[in-house]
Amino acid sequence: MKFRFRLAAVVLGAASVLLAGCAVPTAQSLSEDTWIAVAIDGVAAVVPAPPTLRWTDTGRVSGSGGCNQFSGKYTLEFDRMAFSALAATRMLCVPAPQGQEDKFFKALELTRRVQLADGVLLLLDEQGQPLIRMVKGSR
Numbered sequence: 001m002k003f004r005f006r007l008a009a010v011v012l013g014a015a016s017v018l019l020a021g022c023a024v025p026t027a028q029s030l031s032e033d034t035w036i037a038v039a040i041d042g043v044a045a046v047v048p049a050p051p052t053l054r055w056t057d058t059g060r061v062s063g064s065g066g067c068n069q070f071s072g073k074y075t076l077e078f079d080r081m082a083f084s085a086l087a088a089t090r091m092l093c094v095p096a097p098q099g100q101e102d103k104f105f106k107a108l109e110l111t112r113r114v115q116l117a118d119g120v121l122l123l124l125d126e127q128g129q130p131l132i133r134m135v136k137g138s139r
Contacts, residue, residue, distance in 0.1 A: 024079045025116040030055040034063075035121055035134040040103050042130070051104040052137065061086075065101035067093030081114040081123070107131035 037051040038044065045051060046066065053063040055074065061083060062071040072086035086108060093101070110131055113124040123132040 023116045025076075025114060025121065027055060027057040027059070027076055029116070030076075030121075031057045033136040036137040037104060037132050037134050039133040040100060040107055040131070043098060043100075043103075046100055051101065051132075053134065065104050067091055067101055070105070076114065079113050079115060081111055083108045083111060104132065 031054075035053045035055075036045075037053075040051070049064070049066045051064060051066050053061060055061050059073055059075065060071065061074045062069070064070070065088065068089045068091050070086055070088035073084045075082050075084070086105070088105065095101075107123065110125050111123040112126040113128060115122045115124060119135060121134040121136075122130050123134070125131055
């Protein structure tokens with residue numbers, strides 16, 4: 001019996017160490033800053049106009065695709081996230097390399113999960129594959 005208790009303690013301890021680097025963000029923690037995309041679909045975002053996101057704790061989101069502004073709604077339940085009713089301006093812009101803005105908006109549509117680890121916010125698809133990697137910017 002003591003062996004099972006010790007084994008369970010070791011397993012739980014190891015699991016807590018592995019999960020310590022990852023956290024599930026809350027609406028409040030997301031709404032404290034503007035988040036800047038540093039990679040979209042594995043490709044580094046273009047500077048000086050990388051896409052951005054700003055969440056509110058009331059289920060609204062807004063930002064920039066790099067040129068066009070957008071707004072919409074989001075839902076967040078534990079590690080599940082989805083965007084809906086996204087609407088963007090249609091300004092004529094110099095296209096960013098590799099269709100960055102279009103890829104950003106498509107990645108938002110495909111987002112189903114979210115993860116926060118070491119100050120990096122990952123928007124993930126249904127299978128847990130990274131779509132967008134973001135870091136905190138300033139308000």
